[in-house]
Amino acid sequence: MTRTADVVIIGGGVNGLACAYNLAKRGMQNIVVLERGYIGIGATGRCGAGIRQQWGLEENIILARESVRIFEQLSDEIGFNIFFRQGGYLILIFDEEEYQLVSKTIPLQNDLGVPTKMLTPGEIGDFVPGVNLDGLLGGAYCPTDGTAYPYAVLWGYGEAAKRRGVDIRVKTEVLSVSHHRDSGYEVVTADDTFRTPRIVNVAGAYTKNIAAMLGIDIPTQPHRHEIAVTESLKSFLEPMIISITKGFYFSQSLRGEIVGGIGDDNETPSFSTDSSPDFLFRYAASLRQTLPALGNVRIIRQWAGLYDMSPDARPIIGTVDDIEGYYHACGFSGHGFMLSPVVSQLLSELITTGSTSLPIDSLNLRRFSQGDLVKDPYVVG
Amino acid sequence: MAKKILCHCEDVETEELYSALRQGYGDLETLKRYTGIGTGKCQGKCCFIQTLRLLHDMVTRTGGMEREATGPKDLMIDPDDIRVPTLRPPVLPLRIKDIVEGERGEP
Ligand SMILES: Cc1cc2nc3c(=O)[nH]c(=O)nc-3n(C[C@H](O)[C@H](O)[C@H](O)COP(=O)(O)OP(=O)(O)OC[C@H]3O[C@@H](n4cnc5c(N)ncnc54)[C@H](O)[C@@H]3O)c2cc1C
Numbered sequence: 001m002t003r004t005a006d007v008v009i010i011g012g013g014v015n016g017l018a019c020a021y022n023l024a025k026r027g028m029q030n031i032v033v034l035e036r037g038y039i040g041i042g043a044t045g046r047c048g049a050g051i052r053q054q055w056g057l058e059e060n061i062i063l064a065r066e067s068v069r070i071f072e073q074l075s076d077e078i079g080f081n082i083f084f085r086q087g088g089y090l091i092l093i094f095d096e097e098e099y100q101l102v103s104k105t106i107p108l109q110n111d112l113g114v115p116t117k118m119l120t121p122g123e124i125g126d127f128v129p130g131v132n133l134d135g136l137l138g139g140a141y142c143p144t145d146g147t148a149y150p151y152a153v154l155w156g157y158g159e160a161a162k163r164r165g166v167d168i169r170v171k172t173e174v175l176s177v178s179h180h181r182d183s184g185y186e187v188v189t190a191d192d193t194f195r196t197p198r199i200v201n202v203a204g205a206y207t208k209n210i211a212a213m214l215g216i217d218i219p220t221q222p223h224r225h226e227i228a229v230t231e232s233l234k235s236f237l238e239p240m241i242i243s244i245t246k247g248f249y250f251s252q253s254l255r256g257e258i259v260g261g262i263g264d265d266n267e268t269p270s271f272s273t274d275s276s277p278d279f280l281f282r283y284a285a286s287l288r289q290t291l292p293a294l295g296n297v298r299i300i301r302q303w304a305g306l307y308d309m310s311p312d313a314r315p316i317i318g319t320v321d322d323i324e325g326y327y328h329a330c331g332f333s334g335h336g337f338m339l340s341p342v343v344s345q346l347l348s349e350l351i352t353t354g355s356t357s358l359p360i361d362s363l364n365l366r367r368f369s370q371g372d373l374v375k376d377p378y379v380v381g
Numbered sequence: 382m383a384k385k386i387l388c389h390c391e392d393v394e395t396e397e398l399y400s401a402l403r404q405g406y407g408d409l410e411t412l413k414r415y416t417g418i419g420t421g422k423c424q425g426k427c428c429f430i431q432t433l434r435l436l437h438d439m440v441t442r443t444g445g446m447e448r449e450a451t452g453p454k455d456l457m458i459d460p461d462d463i464r465v466p467t468l469r470p471p472v473l474p475l476r477i478k479d480i481v482e483g484e485r486g487e488p
Binding site (some may be wrong): 038039040041045151155171230231232255275277280281284285287288294295296297298299300301302303 | 406408410411414415417420421422424461467469470471474475476477478480481485
């Protein structure tokens with residue numbers, strides 16, 4: 001059947017659902033979200049749930065800070081408990097060069113209103129009982145960083161969007177998209193064809209595949225990232241613990257499980273989400289090395305998801321030059337969950353007013369054809 | 382009425398499953414994340430089959446077949462949703478120490 005919509009959002013991950021909600025909140029009507037699986041099947045439902053403002057580039061620090069402001073009141077706003085907990089992020093530093101870099105970056109974060117401070121190994125020992133201090137030079141700690149339950153964020157945004165009339169269709173894969181000068185976009189699924197003047201392409205690691213249907217080249221690559229969870233323990237670990245150089249992260253969820261993972265430098269681009277024993281060995285070793293008492297704890301489940309890696313590990317957000325009615329957000333390179341509240345808000349501003357309340361020009365796709373890419377040194381994994 | 386426990390590891394009652402279904406969380410992948418069913422130490426080995434049977438009963442009834450059905454009468458289940466969630470390794474919970482110190486065999 002042929003249907004019409006004012007906007008079709010491709011992908012029911014956190015960016016798609018939050019964008020639908022924000023568009024509806026801004027008064028837009030006739031919004032359709034198409035998701036090929038169930039809600040959460042993409043990266044969002046597989047992610048580590050971490051939300052941090054400790055970044056190296058001003059752009060990332062500001063976006064993350066604004067996201068935290070939204071997360072702080074999001075449960076109330078959307079009427080759904082997202083289990084947001086500000087236990088802080090503790091970046092363990094084992095490397096002299098990293099220590100210098102982080103020490104230099106903390107004042108920038110502080111100037112932008114992010115209350116990071118450097119802790120000595122002694123202070124870290126008091127804060128995280130049982131942490132292995134061997135080789136530890138210090139740690140950067142920001143108390144307002146934290147975690148939220150990704151599924152609750154998805155369901156919360158989704159329910160709030162539905163209450164405002166958004167049509168969210170699961171098990172509905174977008175098979176093709178085409179653009180016609182006079183009639184706009186045609187989005188084809190197995191049962192229906194949608195005609196719409198605008199589309200929002202937020203299909204996670206598959207965003208580039210959708211874009212390719214319109215002749216748009218997005219230079220991102222899918223990278224498998226594995227993650228695991230232990231049995232539940234009595235609450236003992238306040239912050240999310242990460243190491244930038246060693247590439248691991250873990251935190252204790254509100255259910256008491258230790259959830260975390262470790263990157264793999266040898267991973268080649270693919271859409272595989274298989275689990276590997278190799279990950280289990282490397283992750284178990286880093287957990288026991290960092291918190292030796294965890295040796296007696298059991299890992300009960302591991303899984304994997306896709307990072308949508310961009311060449312400079314920074315997201316790609318906004319419009320595409322010379323293509324009318326097309327919007328996208330992708331290339332989050334492992335930190336798109338934490339940015340989603342603000343990114344979806346900015347996208348909805350762009351779609352409804354043509355401008356944004358925070359600058360996102362530096363994140364436009366066109367930067368890749370202009371050379372000179374800047375990478376954020378705080379990217380993990 | 383006595384409470385019926387569906388998932389023993391995570392202490393999820395049958396009534397919680399029905400409540401989730403009523404709110405529109407219909408497939409087992411989603412029910413698992415919403416109620417916690419099958420996310421404990423047994424990883425669903427004890428409760429997924431039981432849950433699938435309850436879902437199946439509801440489909441059988443809404444499909445008009447004659448069968449003594451359990452569960453509330455107002456729930457509609459999509460037969461396509463009656464699937465076992467993806468099973469994740471490890472098969473049994475593994476101690477971190479054993480993973481680190483254990484011998485790695487060839488697969
Ligand atoms: C292991 C792991 C750990 C992570 N940890 C963190 C973290 O701690 N903090 C953080 O901020 N980020 C983290 N991330 C990154 C984060 O998960 C992503 O950046 C974010 O979830 C992206 O959201 P999204 O909505 O853009 O994409 P997704 O959640 O991937 O959603 C895209 C959706 O589009 C759908 N789709 C694709 N193709 C089609 C089609 N043709 N038709 C219809 N639908 C389609 C997919 O099914 C999917 O549901 C992690 C990622 C992984 C894999």
